[in-house]
Amino acid sequence: MLLVKALVCNYQKDSVGICEKLRFGWQLVSDRREVLQKTYQVQVSCDPLFSQVIYDTQKVDSETSVAVELEGFVPMDATRYFVRVKVSDNAGQQSAYSEPLVVETAFEQGTKVWQASFITPDTQPGDADTSDARLLRKVFALDEKVIWARAYTSSLGLYEFFINGKRVGEDLFTPGWTAYHKRVLYQSYDIKDLLEVGDNCLASMVGNGWYKGVIGFECNKNNYGSQTAFFCQVELITESGKHQLLTTDSTWKWQYGPITFSELYDGETYDARKEQSGWDCPDFHEENWKDVEVLAQPTSVLRSQDGLPVRIIQNVEAREIIKTPKGETVIDFGQNLTGWVEFFVRGASGDEVVIRHAEVLDAQGNFYTENLRSAKQTVKYVLKGDGQGEVYHPHFSFQGFRYICIDAYPGKVEIKHFSARVIHSKMENTGTFFCSNSQLNQLQHNILWGLKGNFLDVPTDCPQRDERLGWTGDAQIFVGTACYLMQAFPFFTKWLRDLEADQRADGAVSNVVPNVIKDQGEIDGVIGSSFGSSAWGDAATIVPWTLYRYYGDVQILREQYISMQRWVEFIRSQATDGVIWEKNFSFGDWVALDAKEGSYFGATPTPLISTAFFALSTQILCKSARLLGKFEDERQYSDLYVNIRRAFQERFMKEEGIPVSRTQTSCIVPLVFDLLEAEQKKSTVELLCELLKEQDGHLNTGFVGTPYICKALSEQGKLEEAYALLLKQDYPSWLYQITQGATTIWEHWDGLKPDGSMWSPDMNSFNHYAYGAIGEWLYNVVAGLNIDESKPAFKHSIIRPRIGGDLHFVQASHLSPYGEVSTKWSVENQQVHLVVSIPANTTATVILDGVKIVQCEPAAKENHLEGNVARFELGSGTYTFFYELPMLKNT
């Protein structure tokens, strides 16, 4: 049996509006082992029955089943294609054709000449200061049945789109947040079934969002423009073959709506008494509606949606109602999350519901909002009071919360009337991790929820306070963990385009993407710049490279190469002798605990960190150049890398082979970035262990050191120390937060202190994914699932579970583009039982440490035992290993 399943185009199963180079991927399913694809054949047709094949690769001799490009196939704009694949394998088996995949293209980026214009309802004096959402509408007549219709819609600000009283699609926070001056996304919707013969009403509600609303910790408004606008172009074909175009233009009308206030940070106010029944239907009287204005906004900025739609992903039911000591009525949802609350209410016209949102309760058990800074996160609903009962949720504002405080509600607050909606970009879950330690399982849960809470169209630092920005440092720290847990390729591809769009002329990367920070101001007496921090700007190289590693798609490197190169050249232009990066503002080991009292900057010297990241980015650029066949660049950057590495050792390492600065991060960074010679590694890891001992086995690292500390230890023979660090339960540690009841990852090791007091409210997020980057170590080392960079995307896996930490069992899986790769191990009386699954069309090297005698079922064709390390070369299939550990921890 040989089957082709999970056919995707650009990592998506169903896609209307694809606008970029088409790449296909599929998985093989077989009942045999050691399956490799021998050939593939891809066919494209315009009909599901493939009665006419318009493109055929014919049989291609190739093992490639991920990111397959169709050479010579040039898709037409706005066209629906059906694609199918069949394969044969190395045992001569042939598959049937896969189920066809529907792929619909949009318009090649930037080439479309649009007939529609951006139209604004913000036509009144003082509108730059308003935060209400406005309604727009237009009636069109259709004289015959429609057989094909697409709406291409966008906005400046956020929009919801309606046809004949029905909401179009389920996407939220459209058109998404991008570098609006260069890229505004449009969504594509199949609207055939919503149109009728006769009059039809196209309507939209538009709010401020990221475009016109308050965004950024400086709390500026109108960051991109002071007028919201809607854009819509409907293209349709009627029964008789007539083409018709409906567009936003000066003939549309607008009126104020029931949303009298909506801002991302502050929440939303909705006065249901102001609803105008039927406003989005054709037979509505619009006499008192006002004329819109056509904006001069060029439509050439429009790009087809390239990320993933934001949706309601799941519901979380209210857990309990609490009366706080202060007498507040609080509902606990049991989970810190991002989204909004939907509630039911019955009451009289003019009655109000007022809800505030918070992440934690204070030491006394009262509702705590100080850490939100200026973000009000308040939702107010005024009832129309028609006796029916009313259901409400916000539209253009989201909240980060676990608790809500109900300041007003007519009648009795009942738990069943409140439900939380979890909102983020729609990504497929691809990673699991579960083990015998319940606290580690909670940590894994918190890492996942940190991702869920901060992947709402843009990877943000936090979802609650007046920040919620695409901090580049946080994103590069977490990207590897994110790619293990979710199919994040399109999400980051979009963000990288904005990173490039906001890159400064000299190649410096903005510290937040999309960039809304005008001036970083002074931080702890240091003048900050909003561009070019080391470890932040390096997202320009680290994120594309990580995507390449997880998804094996060279297109991302092709696309980002110039941006990556400009970043490296920016650093070079700053660097002393072209190799030591000591100029330019940097956040350094941000919020490390070895910082001076009251400072956010950790004690590790910034030039050490910056130069190490210079080396890392140069190395990534060099590897990317090789993959892209840019051999001259490869040579040049490989020389540069060697020079930086040498200079690093000369400047930052002492003769005794240890770093000049005695901090944990000074040891960690050169170890994991491979900047040291073998002897230096040995002494540096010893120093790291000594420094840990000085802290009673605790870390005191920040954003730079924390993600890598366990890796630095376990790679240098200090597995036991790495486990000890991971499993520490007292402050500061990953599990300390778990003992304090955390359900997401905190920004600070001591966000909530053992005595119940809190870190300063000016910077104390309880949903900050950065330190969740420990996830990668759990998956790579504890579970043992590793990518072989020379055959990325788990085409060849290196499976090396490192048993330790008193764990009895661990099981983990990752749904790679080839299929699921997984490990499951358990230990009893030093006997290890390990089950490994390797997907079809991939291979793996299994490495087992500390092995005396080992048994593999079924037997591996190739295996070696060197000292007490066993190695097996395996093809696809499930394998079971039994072995005895000669030495367990402390024995």
Ligand code: BGC
């Ligand atoms: C953010 C961080 C970010 C940092 C950089 C903070 O306000 O929340 O996560 O990376 O600033 O300084």
